[in-house]
Amino acid sequence: MNGVSVLIVDDHYLVIEGVRSLLQNEKNIEWQGHATSGESCLAFLQHHQPDVILMDINLGRESGIDLCKMIKEKYPGIHILGLSTFNQQSFIQKIIENGASGYVLKNATKNELLEAIFTVNAGKTYLSGDAFQMLRTKESTKIILTRREKEVLELIANGLTNNEIAIKLFVSVTTVDTHRKNLLSKFHARNIASLVKMAVQMELI
Amino acid sequence: MNGVSVLIVDDHYLVIEGVRSLLQNEKNIEWQGHATSGESCLAFLQHHQPDVILMDINLGRESGIDLCKMIKEKYPGIHILGLSTFNQQSFIQKIIENGASGYVLKNATKNELLEAIFTVNAGKTYLSGDAFQMLRTKESTKIILTRREKEVLELIANGLTNNEIAIKLFVSVTTVDTHRKNLLSKFHARNIASLVKMAVQMELI
DNA sequence: ATAAAAATCCTGTAAAAAGGGGAGTGCTAT
DNA sequence: ATAGCACTCCCCTTTTTACAGGATTTTTAT
Numbered sequence: 001m002n003g004v005s006v007l008i009v010d011d012h013y014l015v016i017e018g019v020r021s022l023l024q025n026e027k028n029i030e031w032q033g034h035a036t037s038g039e040s041c042l043a044f045l046q047h048h049q050p051d052v053i054l055m056d057i058n059l060g061r062e063s064g065i066d067l068c069k070m071i072k073e074k075y076p077g078i079h080i081l082g083l084s085t086f087n088q089q090s091f092i093q094k095i096i097e098n099g100a101s102g103y104v105l106k107n108a109t110k111n112e113l114l115e116a117i118f119t120v121n122a123g124k125t126y127l128s129g130d131a132f133q134m135l136r137t138k139e140s141t142k143i144i145l146t147r148r149e150k151e152v153l154e155l156i157a158n159g160l161t162n163n164e165i166a167i168k169l170f171v172s173v174t175t176v177d178t179h180r181k182n183l184l185s186k187f188h189a190r191n192i193a194s195l196v197k198m199a200v201q202m203e204l205i
Numbered sequence: 206m207n208g209v210s211v212l213i214v215d216d217h218y219l220v221i222e223g224v225r226s227l228l229q230n231e232k233n234i235e236w237q238g239h240a241t242s243g244e245s246c247l248a249f250l251q252h253h254q255p256d257v258i259l260m261d262i263n264l265g266r267e268s269g270i271d272l273c274k275m276i277k278e279k280y281p282g283i284h285i286l287g288l289s290t291f292n293q294q295s296f297i298q299k300i301i302e303n304g305a306s307g308y309v310l311k312n313a314t315k316n317e318l319l320e321a322i323f324t325v326n327a328g329k330t331y332l333s334g335d336a337f338q339m340l341r342t343k344e345s346t347k348i349i350l351t352r353r354e355k356e357v358l359e360l361i362a363n364g365l366t367n368n369e370i371a372i373k374l375f376v377s378v379t380t381v382d383t384h385r386k387n388l389l390s391k392f393h394a395r396n397i398a399s400l401v402k403m404a405v406q407m408e409l410i
Numbered sequence: 411a412t413a414a415a416a417a418t419c420c421t422g423t424a425a426a427a428a429g430g431g432g433a434g435t436g437c438t439a440t
Numbered sequence: 441a442t443a444g445c446a447c448t449c450c451c452c453t454t455t456t457t458a459c460a461g462g463a464t465t466t467t468t469a470t
Contacts, residue, residue: 013314014313018220018225019223020226107217113219159398172419174419174420184459197362351445380447382427383447383448417465426456435449437445440443
């Protein structure tokens, strides 16, 4: 056995360098390389499948979450470990929901990183301490929107009136109004102003 | 001459490792070490003063911007280079205003990083391409609100109606309405929904 | 297969916001 | 001293939201 093979996907060159310098001389780790975009990652996977992928959640304008989902659909055997800074709490949950096996913060130590890699490689879940806390607190306050509600919310926040939204979505104005009512009720908001504020702050928009 | 001495301040261990591995073997760079908090950075400076500090703008719950200001007051000879991810545009301007000599994104290449270090060490300003763009676009799109407008905006975003705001601020409803109109016009917004979205995204709320 | 969830549509009333005007007071910086 | 800005106040009309009911048809998941 050659150790756990690892690929990193991150658009921050400095982070790639950091991880590489940490893992390069580890006996039980086989460094497979890096990708800086979803595209190059998928291309890489056509020829090599690592055991574990370290995946930055925020890949410039792309989303590591979507990429995670795609990879797990095509290569369910690969274990994915989310990677990001502490101030992107809301995404931790999303990447776990989309198939990631764990989560490590970018201020992790070498030992934490190694432990995380071996844990997910063994098929278990690894959540770095703070990440676990975040999941628990998020759990209670999170608001689940339907596909249509998200669409309507987005359009409302962009300044469209019910009438305009109805035309855009090919539905009746009363339908849009119903979605609006449900949104207000889900957010416990008094009006659209406070709803939009909350939605933007929760990064739903 | 021993090269440019460099200290890095960053709460992300992986980034520290990345920069270290990039700079360690450079002949013209003298690696002085790292700090992971403002406190440890200031302690370090009492004994060694590097030529250049690479400073993460976001140090956990501390702010690299405040730290930058303190360092420049005490040690004006040290050149500071801001460091962060691309999605913290609004802070670039602030750290420059607080005495930093330049700015590098964390997805910079080795050459960009070296160029930035040598440029600021020579007393000049270095802005990585995207950062320069951001400064320029920020400049033109920034919206200046009066004291009263900020108050009204805040209350609107909290879900209060004109009537309620009028009572709270001890003014007439028509006055609040005028502020509202001026806000819409300053933001070029069609309605309060889009206004609130923009305001939250610009971190005005 | 069937129950639950989501999406669609309706009627009606009252409240609030958007959009258009205009206008007086007080401060402050040139 | 005076032009500019912030803050205040008013009128009017139209559009849009908010709130309260109810109802039917698709999807989706077990």
